[in-house]
Amino acid sequence: MKQLQKLFFILLLCMVSLHAEDVSTVAESNETIAAKNDVFAREALIQEQIKQYQQELKRLDSQISDENVWVKSYASYLTSLEVKNNLEKIKKRIKWLSKHAKKSSDMDELTGLISKENILASQIDKLKGDSSAPFSKLITPPKIGEAPKISNPLEIFTGLSLIKTIDANYEDYQKRKESLNSLIILLRKELALYKKLSKISPQQYKNILVQKQTELERFERALDTMNVTLNVYQKRLEIAKISINKGIEKQVYKLIKIGIAVLVVFIVFFLLKLVVKKYITDNERFYMANKIITFTNFTIIILIVFFNYIENVSYLVTILGFASAGIAIAMKDWFMSILGWLVIVFGGSVHVGDRIRVDMDGKKYVGDVLDISLLRMTILEDITLTSIMQNRRAGRIVFIPNNYIFTQMIANYTHYSLKTVWDGVKITITFDSNHKKAMHIVKEITKKYSKGYTDITRKQLNKLRQHYSLKNTNVEPRIYSFIESNGLDIEAWYLTNAYGTLTLRSTISSEIVDAFNAEDDITIAYPTQKLHLSMQSEEPTAHNNEIV
Template sequence: MRILSAILFAFLLCFADNNISAVTENDAISDDSGVIQSVEVNQNIASIKSQLDGINSTLRTNVWMTRYANYSTYQKIQNELEISENLLKRASKDNKKNSELVKKIQNLKGQLELLKGYENAPFSDMLAAPDVDMSPRITNPIALISGFSYMRKIRNEKDEYARQISELDSVIASLREKEILLVSLVENSTLTENLQSQIDETRVQISEFEGTKQIADTTFDVYEKRADEAIVATKNEIKLQVFNTINIAVFLVIIIAISFFFKFIAKKTISDNERFYTVNKFINFINFILIIITLLFAYIDNVTYIVTVLGFASAGIAIAMKDMFMSMLGWVVIIFGGSMRVGDRVRVSHNGVTYVGDIIDISVLRMTIFEDVTMATYYENRRAGRIVFIPNNYIFTELMSNYSHHGMKTVWDGIDVVLSFDSNHKKAVYIAKTITGKYARGYTDIAKRQMTRLRSEYSIKNPNVEPRVFTFFEPHGVCISIWFMSSSHATLTLRSTISAEIVEAFNKEDDISIAYPTQTLYYGKKQSPKPHSELEQDI
């Protein structure tokens, strides 16, 4: 019996040892798993902290956490400053300790000065919505650029504000995740006091950021409505301006098309190039005026205001710009009166200087003349080929001659030849008239046709255009004046030809001598003058 009891006791002792070792092994495994879990949680917390601090792959600093950290730092420094100041008040007269406290207080005040912007409401600047400027007035096509720029600016500001709120959501989500990890870490750690302080700090941050989030959402809703209204208003302005621009463009195209139509008709009906040029210029001027008036009424808000201002300023403008207005009036007279046209050969005299040339352009303010080689350049100027600008108001104040008015292409030109008194004058007149008739016959026929057309417009007493020869008694001989029709644009050519032919023909005749200044000397015995009495007796 005793033996059986001893065996049973030994068996129970062995079983108890096995159970104790098993329990110890399980406890060790449990402790190891808890350590591994704590390491993973700490790694997750460190990763969240890096994200909140902005130390991640995007290298983008988290503005919300930065401002909150500065705010927290300011509060901590403020508390430390209050403690140091209280210690300084209660400190003994130990100069060394007092100097250290004074330096510390000065250092803390300097830090507070740097962080002064974070004293209160660290997110006030970030929560403030951007100002929505008044949408620009789009009154012309160029203002469309400002309209599109305004919309792009509003959209960018709204997107930036929405991005900041999105970052705030990410911060809150990260803080909540951090809170959960810290709570789980408390369950597996003995350092509950330190972890609990971190949890409390995280919960304070969550509360602060959630309150900020509510304000941000409300502010963004109000701002978004204002921004959308501004964008819609600008879009409507742009659409209206585009529609108006299209209408104006269509109207201008119609005006230009009508001007081309009139030019086409003028080209088909007007054979004279000079007259077509004048009509073309007039059509261009009317076209330009219509375009300007259209643009003024389309893009100037208050046209009556401009008319009123011009009405008050018209007197001063009329005095200050008298010559210009006179030139414009002269242009109207020239265009509608038909006294001058492009291509006409004209002669202008001003201040004793004479210019002869062809009109190459007539603008609103002046005529442009190309100076040709003529008798005026031969006898007076000795210059030609110049471009002369004649103000249109000269038709009222200066003498202007038109050599080719109303389609006339010929003018009278004359050559004077002085013969000696003993020359055969009748023979010379016959020769001169024959040569002149021969070379001027073509221009004479042209002049006859033009004269017939000109007499329908004007009262011309002597329409005869045949060459004329006149004989005049001069102190040094008999002057034969030969007159003939010549081209109004090339008088010197025919004059030179006829002069050379007449000189050559006269030189062939023995009884015709061209006179020139001469002196006669008499040689003989000098006779004494008779007394006055003898002269009376002779009488």
Template structure:
């Protein structure tokens, strides 16, 4: 909208200049005709003839200046401001005349003055954007924005943005001052050209235009002098702000470099510790746990470094955490319990990666090998075990166990410490009329033969645990028990087996015992049987129970 207004008033200004130039040309023609009629040429005429070449150059220069002024936005704003003042003055005069006309009841004058007043008010409304002088932004520049607080590397982006804004404001102000100086130079050049023409054509040549230029130059030169002084103060303030921000940026960059070097040093020491752990620790489980501890220590140290570098007042953080600890402990109880459970697991030595464990939760059991112990949970991979056979009927799942289960749930470790074997048992029922002594002897021989290797291993392992635990009974020989059950005699065989492959040995021993029992005539394996007695001529009908038919075969 402002540009449109500027174009409109520039058009009016150009028309007025064109009209004045026509008038001046006509005056020049009159002057030339006068000189022709004179019998003797005047000194001015001689000078005109002598400097005709210079006049052509000056006319071209004057045309260039006029084009520059017509295109200069700052000068257009100045002219529009002057037009606004002129229209405002004229409107005040019209209002004064209208007031006098109303006093004397001059109806015709009142109507004309009202129309003129309305027209001037419309012009003022269009020129309202040029109410203030165009040089006020140069004499009174905008206040600098408040310098941002740069207390941590997170504020660097904000600092660079503020620095860019300062430099942009400084350059913009300098450019505006440069444009004003250029405008002043062109007006001064125009004034000098018109004075030169006056020395040739007389003092009346473009006298009104010259006076107008002098008035404009006086106002613009005054604004330029004030703006130049203001620019020195403004540049000093901007430079001080840039210097302060630059100093803060350098300090934060230095802090970032220190943080990077500290973290790099932590990683170097971590690499060294891992290298020595790999060279000195031969046990895979111990190396895995050492690797985990080193990684956790790295993470903890890095977090502490970042906290102490980025927080201005560590005491304030401790105070806040002290007041918030109760609420945090309640809201994140399970999380903190899992973290504490991690310390118990790692430093207590109850569980290690590779151990086979059994977890009881919600009436269900999960058996698998620990494949990872993280800060919040253990991860186990299910294997095909007796639990899978009897309860779950599926396996191979990855089960995540929160570390806080070590405090709240029952976790059984099949391979704790140096023990890699467990007791396993097979129950084989025989009939009451079977030779149970022979059956027990056969079962004992089979179990003793096939479990002998695991029995010897278990004995050695338990002897090694005597230094750590108070072990009273370390008898690991196979055991055969005979029990009376309601459906027969139960031969219960117990033996040591591999914790990771219990089903294999169980299957082999079961098959061998069955084969040997079947070879004996006086040993019969018991199972649920039904004896039905009925008469030859009696027709049996199916007995219905709960809406179902019972079939008899």
């Protein structure tokens, strides 16, 4: 009985232990599953965080790429460094192969490396400026140069344009700095994300994190350099602008002074013209006085401007001395016309209002002088005997270069006080006419109609004696007779108005014809032929042409 109890107790213990083992196994299994689930959940959370960080990095990369000037500059710098490193490795390999190469494969490799070295060397030359510093071109401000000296009004516009350029350069440099500042903010955000990723996956993001830290440090150093440079650049720009503005203010003040001086000169000469107009009644004298006043006015204005803007007058005189020979040759006609103007104006050979005749290019022009300018005379062609006999036209405005006073024939019909000229008419009478009576009639007619001009000329010649030596001052009409082949020519010369010769000529001619026609013993001759007719068989004797 006792043994059965022991056996039962042992069996009971075995069953209890087996049940306990089953319960512990189930518990352990449940704990393992729970732990695995926790691991999976953490890994899923990590992957989700990595995914979020990567999406954020993509967004930052797109924003960083927008700042392409700085990024491209840095990329070019890295490329140049990489090319340099590769070139150094290739040079070392070439050096080793040139000493130890024995196989044909080694020689082929050496040839290929030499070609690659040449290619990389050419790339290094192109990237030479980029390998020295990552942002040397971008952080260097534009050159200012020396501020120009504003010495005349035209340079005011140059100064204003330079100020505008300076402001534009400063604004551009400031925009570059702001662009770099924005890029650094993005790079800092990017670095923070890489730090988070490096904590999650150190092995995967360790090298990238170091690279990004180096990149950020270089950009920050560039920003520090730009901050210092910008302050210095701003001060230099302010100094340049102050210098330019002072020059502009000085020129504006000088312009105001010159303007006031010119205005005063204009007012003085305007008042002088009014005085001349009031007290000089002779048109010719008024015109010349007006011309002299105008010329003096502009000469004074030119001198005012000249001496205000020419600092070294002796230097200018030297230049003009050397240039005068070239100017005299290149602009000979202009130069001679100016000299001719001086001769005309100060010599007094021709005045405005004078009636002159000019022989120019084989043609004769008679007219009244309208104007005498620095380079030419202007005349109005009138109807004269020259117009009737030669030109067959009149009323033209003719421009005569002043240099013609030295090279061409210019006749003045109204020089100084003279306002009259000698004119003449010619009429032919037959040989059997009473020529003495005819000459007397012609003389009486010419004396009658030219008496007023004769008296005027006598007074004018007396005035002209003050300037010239006059021997023959006979002003009475002159009658001449000449034997011609077809009769006796009677010529009458008389004094008439220089501006109206045709009027008196026409009157005298008509009066002479009427007077001759009224006389029985005076016959006006004209070319005729006399024919002798005969009924005899012999040939008639030839006779010369006769006038009847």
